Amino acid sequence: xxxxxxxxxxxxxxxxxxxxxxxxxxxxxxxxxxxxxxxxxxxxxxxxxxxxxxxxxxxxxxxxxxxxxxxxxxxxxxxxxxxxxxxxxxxxxxxxxxxxxxxxxxxxxxxxxxxxxxxxxxxxxxxxxxxxxxxxxxxxxxxxxxxxxxxxxxxxxxxxxxxxxxxxxxxxxxxxxxxxxxxxxxxxxxxxxxxxxxxxxxxxxxxxxxxxxxxxxxxxxxxxxxxxxxxxxxxxxxxxxxxxxxxxxxxxxxxxxxxxxxxxxxxxxxxxxxxxxxxxxxxxxxxxxxxxxxxxxxxxxxxxxxxxxxxxxxxxxxxxxxxxxxxxxxxxxxxxxxxxxxxxxxxxxxxxxxxxxxxxxxxxxxxxxxxxxxxxxxxxxxxxxxxxxxxxxxxxxxxxxxxxxxxxxxxxxxxxxxxxxxxxxxxxxxxxxxxxxxxxxxxxxxxxxxxxxxxxxxxxxxxxxxxxxxxxxxxxxxxxxxxxxxxxxxxxxxxxxxxxxxxxxxxxxxxxxxxxxxxxxxxxxxxxxxxxxxxxxxxxxxxxxxxxxxxxxxxxxxxxxxxxxxxxxxxxxxxxxxxxxxxxxxxxxxxxxxxxxxxxxxxxxxxxxxxxxxxxxxxxxxxxxxxxxxxxxxxxxxxxxxxxxxxxxxxxxxxxxxxxxxxxxxxxxxxxxxxxxxxxxxxxxxxxxxxxxxxxxxxxxxxxxxxxxxxxxxxx
Numbered sequence: 001x002x003x004x005x006x007x008x009x010x011x012x013x014x015x016x017x018x019x020x021x022x023x024x025x026x027x028x029x030x031x032x033x034x035x036x037x038x039x040x041x042x043x044x045x046x047x048x049x050x051x052x053x054x055x056x057x058x059x060x061x062x063x064x065x066x067x068x069x070x071x072x073x074x075x076x077x078x079x080x081x082x083x084x085x086x087x088x089x090x091x092x093x094x095x096x097x098x099x100x101x102x103x104x105x106x107x108x109x110x111x112x113x114x115x116x117x118x119x120x121x122x123x124x125x126x127x128x129x130x131x132x133x134x135x136x137x138x139x140x141x142x143x144x145x146x147x148x149x150x151x152x153x154x155x156x157x158x159x160x161x162x163x164x165x166x167x168x169x170x171x172x173x174x175x176x177x178x179x180x181x182x183x184x185x186x187x188x189x190x191x192x193x194x195x196x197x198x199x200x201x202x203x204x205x206x207x208x209x210x211x212x213x214x215x216x217x218x219x220x221x222x223x224x225x226x227x228x229x230x231x232x233x234x235x236x237x238x239x240x241x242x243x244x245x246x247x248x249x250x251x252x253x254x255x256x257x258x259x260x261x262x263x264x265x266x267x268x269x270x271x272x273x274x275x276x277x278x279x280x281x282x283x284x285x286x287x288x289x290x291x292x293x294x295x296x297x298x299x300x301x302x303x304x305x306x307x308x309x310x311x312x313x314x315x316x317x318x319x320x321x322x323x324x325x326x327x328x329x330x331x332x333x334x335x336x337x338x339x340x341x342x343x344x345x346x347x348x349x350x351x352x353x354x355x356x357x358x359x360x361x362x363x364x365x366x367x368x369x370x371x372x373x374x375x376x377x378x379x380x381x382x383x384x385x386x387x388x389x390x391x392x393x394x395x396x397x398x399x400x401x402x403x404x405x406x407x408x409x410x411x412x413x414x415x416x417x418x419x420x421x422x423x424x425x426x427x428x429x430x431x432x433x434x435x436x437x438x439x440x441x442x443x444x445x446x447x448x449x450x451x452x453x454x455x456x457x458x459x460x461x462x463x464x465x466x467x468x469x470x471x472x473x474x475x476x477x478x479x480x481x482x483x484x485x486x487x488x489x490x491x492x493x494x495x496x497x498x499x500x501x502x503x504x505x506x507x508x509x510x511x512x513x514x515x516x517x518x519x520x521x522x523x524x525x526x527x528x529x530x531x532x533x534x535x536x537x538x539x540x541x542x543x544x545x546x547x548x549x550x551x552x553x554x555x556x557x558x559x560x561x562x563x564x565x566x567x568x569x570x571x572x573x574x575x576x577x578x579x580x581x582x583x584x585x586x587x588x589x590x591x592x593x594x595x596x597x598x599x600x601x602x603x604x605x606x607x608x609x610x611x612x613x614x615x616x617x618x619x620x621x622x623x624x625x626x627x628x629x630x631x632x633x634x635x636x637x638x639x640x641x642x643x644x645x646x647x648x649x650x651x652x653x654x655x656x657x658x659x660x661x662x663x664x665x666x667x668x669x670x671x672x673x674x675x676x677x678x679x680x681x682x683x684x685x686x687x688x689x690x691x692x693x694x695x696x697x698x699x700x701x702x703x704x705x706x707x708x709x710x711x712x713x714x715x716x
């Protein structure tokens with residue numbers, strides 16, 4: 001791999017004995033510095049992207065890194081062989097780095113990421129395909145704002161990052177991602193985008209531990225199918241088939257039925273068992289890995305590709321006559337995997353086309369059943385080998401634990417903590433005091449020799465009287481820092497934490513953050529959070545997960561009107577930071593009321609959906625309000641409002657009308673259970689009627705409930 005020198009900006013290639021290095025994760029912008037540009041600094045400095053190179057190198061030098069890897073200028077993309085090697089090695093590059101700097105050029109550090117006003121979760125970085133592996137692979141991740149100021153770390157912001165990405169918090173606590181099902185890992189990439197369609201597949205290579213040659217120009221669907229074939233070679237997890245088809249394009253409908261606008265309900269586009277993009281796994285975040293031991297025989301539990309399709313053994317059940325998709329040639333095929341949301345088992349519809357041939361039909365549905373199928377006919381057994389999980393590979397210079405030399409910690413007070421002053425230190429004997437050497441006015445150095453057991457830096461504030469101590473203790477050859485407040489010591493435990501927070505006697509907080517350095521040492525930075533800080537609750541609390549989630553349509557044909565009249569989704573109010581809006585649906589969340597919730601976090605008990613209908617003679621605005629009702633938030637209410645644009649209220653105004661002081665509050669208070677609500681608007685051109693209902697779903701989807709809307713009317 002090539003690395004960039006952080007001082008002279010020269011690129012050097014390493015094959016063995018790779019030095020300890022930092023790595024940059026960012027989103028590409030205009031005039032990035034390429035490998036060819038960096039060969040001539042005059043050319044490199046003339047490009048706008050050189051400011052990013054300067055910022056990354058300055059950050060790395062501050063923490064004693066001589067080398068950094070930046071994808072824009074460390075890969076010669078003019079060489080197809082080198083590009084292929086880099087794409088297949090990218091995950092390893094990030095995994096082996098001592099620290100990953102995530103530069104968020106579109107984020108301001110003005111607000112804490114838990115503050116509703118923060119644009120942290122809206123960053124473009126969370127929406128790009130390649131940054132997914134850059135979030136997951138490194139051991140240490142530091143987020144930096146547009147001015148290169150530290151926002152936090154993946155550890156300290158794990159709840160916020162989880163909310164922004166849909167990735168479980170446990171992943172950021174050190175859980176091996178191979179423990180998650182193929183479908184779950186695919187779902188993490190469902191809403192991410194790449195500039196080139198093929199990269200939707202190539203950016204996932206490291207996450208699934210497979211390799212394949214990039215073929216730009218083959219198309220996104222073909223590249224993604226190749227990726228799934230490579231995964232199948234090393235995994236028998238049938239959750240890889242647990243996807244829900246994206247809505248067909250008008251071109252696909254026209255190609256299949258020659259009538260893209262009003263296809264009958266029984267028309268269906270046949271598919272195979274492989275998905276065409278990560279987006280088709282958007283509903284699969286709670287799908288567990290399949291239990292193939294239920295099948296037993298090795299020949300029946302494995303599957304392979306032939307020139308006529310995928311060869312696989314699946315338990316099949318005939319569809320019941322009461323099923324909405326029934327017929328003598330329609331079967332339910334069991335994938336032998338469950339959804340954690342209720343424990344239901346997943347099945348897909350297959351249509352028999354010849355004696356041994358099937359296609360997947362109704363691919364936009366995965367039917368949930370309460371029990372497994374009978375397996376009496378599968379009795380053969382085989383010995384299965386366990387899958388080899390990914391091992392973290394580190395260069396010899398990345399672990400300070402292997403070094404017998406004295407351990408040293410530089411402890412720096414950040415500007416917010418400059419009113420603290422350090423005092424004398426304590427060695428292994430309580431009666432033996434030593435002076436702590438100062439590096440600068442606000443930085444001291446704590447060193448532990450091989451024979452020492454304990455080192456301490458004590459701090460006291462002349463402003464508040466608060467005091468605290470930082471302990472460094474040695475366990476064998478490993479030195480671990482502790483933060484001690486009064487008599488309480490916060491250990492790091494079995495999983496290494498990089499941020500510790502504790503309340504001082506005055507009610508304010510002290511925060512200690514560990515920063516990796518390039519010389520195998522660590523730096524500890526100390527910040528102070530005043531008790532009067534308006535955002536202190538955001539630092540000391542984690543985000544709550546929503547109590548209820550709803551899937552709602554983002555596009556709806558207008559019933560008895562002409563098919564080219566649609567309800568168009570306008571948005572959600574208040575904005576839902578946990579929600580998702582896509583081309584065919586929206587996922588909306590609500591919370592139960594909690595007296596301790598900070599207002600800044602946006603834990604709203606109800607939402608307002610706004611649709612616009614462009615009718616033949618008049619435009620109408622339809623609002624659908626729904627949420628949790630009552631002081632405990634266990635009941636559900638719903639209401640529909642139809643407005644003429646001439647008398648239109650803003651979404652915010654309508655939402656506020658359901659508050660306790662609003663004109664529509666009684667409609668919220670009277671809500672009971674999951675019911676159906678209707679609204680009607682009569683004008684000079686006729687009447688329109690909108691019906692809304694909340695239903696418990698029977699198919700795989702986001703959330704537990706489905707909001708259905710229908711619109712009918714008669715035009716004069």
